[in-house]
Amino acid sequence: MISTMQKEDIRELVFKAKEGDKFSIAKLISIFENTKPEYFEFKKEAIQLLSQNSNSKGFFIGMTGTPGVGKSSLIGRISLELLKKIKKRIAILAIDPSSEISGGSLLGDRTRFRLPYYESRIYFRSQPSNNELGGLGKHTFDVCRVLYYLFDVIFIETIGIGQSEIEIKKIADYLFLILQPLTGDQIQFMKAGIMEVPDAFIINKWDEKKESFKIYYALQNSLNFITPDSKEISIFPVSAHTGYGIENLVDFIIKISEQSPKSLQEKEKYFFLKWVQKEYGNKGIEFLNQIGGIEQWFTFYPFFDLAIEKFSTIKYIYEP
Ligand SMILES: Nc1nc2c(ncn2[C@@H]2O[C@H](COP(=O)(O)OP(=O)(O)OP(=O)(O)O)[C@@H](O)[C@H]2O)c(=O)[nH]1
Ligand SMILES: [Mg+2]
Structure with missing residues (x-):
């Protein structure tokens, strides 16, 4: 396909992608995920065109946490709120084949949050993690290079186990670690020596009240222990189900995403x-x-x- 692609085709593809056309964005990303040498010239040309007059911010927000803490539910909810509140363009990259946000109605019942397909300001893509060390997929960075030029805020959902957050930190301009009411694996998680890595914490499922307070205090204690002198690290208690705390979190995200990305x-x-x-x-x-x-x-x-x-x-x- 690439050999028959002319310069004009690349121009058109990039132009349409910049306009928010989802098919063109998907096609562009697939090309960047391909490491064959014959794609090289195309990528070079595409990046040049993408970077010309790009007025997108390219701010990456990592959302990491153990399986089932509610990452997808939260990102879905936050994105819908962001669409209402700001004019920016938002992308979601979920590194996990089992991710449950969908760009349309394809996944039907399995979908936790359905994003408005015809809204050109939001784009969703999922990617297998390939069991790559570090929690990212083999081509995560290649995809991010494209998203950088097309979107203002890009959420990356990764499953965070042990050292995985270190790698997401290399892409994310801001990293949230998402926790849920205290369970055995959460305690393990907090011991794993990665509490220093995230920029802020989210405690999801706050609707499960009694248990939620336990993790809030456990988290605060371990943060005090790790960084007694440093400035306070934010902890956001939220519920993706009831919407509790979401507005506060969304306002915070709007504020941080106004900073320049790395x-x-x-x-x-x-x-x-x-x-x-x-x-x-x-x-x-x-x-x-x-x-x-x-x-x-x-x-x-x-x-x-x-x-x-x-x-x-x-x-x-x-x-x-
Ligand atoms: N009670 C409660 N349940 C929630 C909340 N948010 C998500 N859940 C539930 O938690 C489960 C997992 O939610 P997901 O959003 O798929 O979590 P995830 O972290 O993306 O999961 P993986 O992608 O599999 O790692 C689902 O059954 C959700 O309905 C919440 O705020 N409160
Ligand atoms: Mg998920």
Whole structure:
């Protein structure tokens, strides 16, 4: 398909995607998820076009938590509120095949929250996690590069177990850890040494009142223990079911999403290094350092796909 694609087609695809056409956005994303070399030129052209006159903010909000805490329900509810309150464009990327938000009515009864399909300001995409270390999917970052230029606020739903949050932190400009009324695994979770990672906490299912207070105090205690001197970390008690606390949380999200996102190129550097490590191991990293390191490499090849392409050829040439 790509070989028959002309420059004009790319232009049209990007133009339509910028207009909010869901089919074009989906097509563009599928191309970025494809790592075949013949897609390289297309991606380069597409990124150039996407970045021209892009007035989207590209602010990534990570929503992570153990299975079943209500991530999908919450993101659905929050997004609908955001659509009402602000004029911005919103995307949801759910890293988990079992995700229960749907972009339309395809999933029927399984859908927790149905997003208005004909509303061009919201886009939903799900992606398998591929059991990649770090909780992200194999192509999560590739998709994010497209979403960055097309949307103002992008939610990423990831299942957070142990170290997974570390990786989402590399993409997210702001990270929420979602908890629910205290259960065994939640206590385990709080012991796992990852409480320092999120920027704020959400306690969902606040409608389950008695149990909710327990986790609120347990959380506050462990936060005091971890960061006694630092500024207070926000804890939002909410219920995706009753709507309790949602307005407060939505106003907070509007406020934080007005900040500038972290630089996309810094994120690219992280995922480039990850790729080098995965493809060539420590030898690859050593090699990169011998030839000037990541900063130098990105000065020569400031474009993500180009950085990867060039490194793979050079590495191949120099490898004993
Ligand atoms: N009581 C109560 N139940 C909730 C609330 N929010 C979600 N649930 C329920 O919790 C269950 C899981 O909700 P999801 O939104 O699918 O949770 P999730 O974290 O996205 O789940 P995974 O994607 O499977 O990890 C469903 O049965 C929801 O109806 C809430 O505020 N209160
Ligand atoms: Mg979910």
